[in-house]
Every structure is written in structure tokens, then in C-alpha cells.
Amino acid sequence: MRENRKEKSKYQEDVSGILINYNDTSVHKALTQFAEILNVANQVSRDNFGISPDLKWITIYGIDKGGFNAVYPQGIGGNLWSQQYVNDILDSAFLNNPRLSCQFPDPVNAMLHEYSHLYGIFPYHKWMSTESEGWATYSATRLSKLLFQKYGAKLWQPAYDYARIADSISEALLSGRPLVWSHPEEIGAFKMWNNYEQKAGLQNVFKNRWQYASRDEYAVFVRENNPSVVNDFINTIIGQESFNQVSTLPSKKYDDLYKTDDWKIIGKLINISDDEMGRHIGQMKMREIDINVPEPKQNAAGIESILMISLLLLYVFGTFKVRTR
């Protein structure tokens, strides 16, 4: 996710009611297809759940660091990581390789992840990279399956089985393996929504979360920190007992969450050698990572606000550019 930024782009075009913006014509083919996916995601969401983020535009400036991000309330913006990435997502043999790992950000599931952020976030800071990332990954897999049912493999050209990849994302998350292109803290929330779906059905997942989440333009950075909304959500929707199962998950070592090979997939996309990536991951090995969904607590406002301001500054100065969320 990132703050709303209004930058001018050279070219604009309407693709099935979605406005696409770009500077670099080498992303045009992929961008047109992203717009098609987003258009049908709007429809499938409306038809199945009665709600939709109603995304209106996508801007892919060109090929550069940083990846693409959800932009509240109704857009997606950013770059494609590298020419290698553009080549891969337009390469039939690559996408149809049965060994293609879900740790590669395949175009349909990766775009649906960003799209899913537009269903909104809870007004509680501690849920921002936990619940919101788990939700985005979870929701993307479900939307992906619904799109596949209706439009099949040909929704993306070259056609590939993005529903198979959605299934393997689910499997990975439920066995405690986060996606290298998302966030390690997403495991608990993925489980929470998966469990709730089994209890209440997919339609209630989307409808009920929508009631509690915010989607205003400044939702990400400028908001009150309101644990009572989250408390109400847990008591009314998830149930305290089910919530306890995901709020008490023990932390994990970085090494238990990721395989170095998973990171090499990303390394290839952003021109980091296997050796360099191996060294970088080696340094993280013993780090403890929280994977639970935090219990909502009324906290002293000070520290949270300072943290948010620092995050905002990091975004503004682009320190996060290598992160792919």
C-alpha cells in the first residue's frame, strides 16, 4: 500500500472502463491486460459479494524499482520491477512450467493482491502489516479462483493456470510459509480469514470485513488508532475463541519462514545475484518474526504516532523502494 500520489504520465487510454496511464511503451502490453483483470475483478466482486472496490485506474510508469502498490481509494500505481519481469509474465513456457513457484509474483495473483488492499484497512495501526497483508493475499487467492471459474486460463495472455498458483499460495500460507513478495507477518491473518470462511462462507468474509474497514483516500497514514473497532469486529464477527487461535501463534525464526531459493526468485527479477541474496538472507536467519494477529489494545498514543510519521517519511524519501508488497 502507499499514499495517494498524483503524478502526470505521458500516455492515457481507456481499457474496458479502466483508465491506464504509462510513460514507457514497453509496459503497454502487460498493462492493458492488468486493466482487463481489474475490470473483471470489479464485476466478479460485485456479482458474488454485492460489494466492490470499483477500481478506476492503474498507472504503471515503466520499468523501475519498487513494484506496484494499491493507491486509495480506487487505483493502483507504480512500476514493473525489471525487463526480466515483463519478459517472464509474457512468456508462455515460463508461466506454464509446472514447477513455477507461487513465490514468483505471477501477474494475476500479484495484481489481485494489490487490488484486495482496496477493500480497505482496519483503523488500527498494529493490523496494518499483519491483518492487511494477510487479507490481501487471502482475498487474491479467492478472487483468482472466481475469475478462473468464469474466464478460464485465457484471461491472461499467454494463458496459464493462475488458479493452480492461487491454490499453492493458500497451501504455502496455511503451512506457515509467507510469500516473499508480500509480508512475513501475513500468516496469522491468512489463517484467520481461511477459518472464518469455513465457518461462515466466502460471501460473509467479504461482506463483513467491508463493514469494518475504511477506504478513504488518507486511510493509510492519517487516521486515528482505534482498537475499539477491532474489538467490536472480533466480538461480533470472528469470535474471541477463534481469534485467540491466531493471536497467540508463537513467533518464528526468519529461517523457518523462508527458503533462500524463494528469495533468489525475487533476486533474479531485481538484478541481485544469488550470492548477494544468499548473504543478505543469511544475516536475517536468526531474526524472530511475529506472525500472529495482534490483540487490540488501547495504547499510549505517542509511540504509535511517531512510528507512523517515520513510516510516512520512509515512503516519501523512497527508502522502501526495494520492498515489493
Ligand SMILES: [Zn+2]
Ligand atoms: Zn500487500
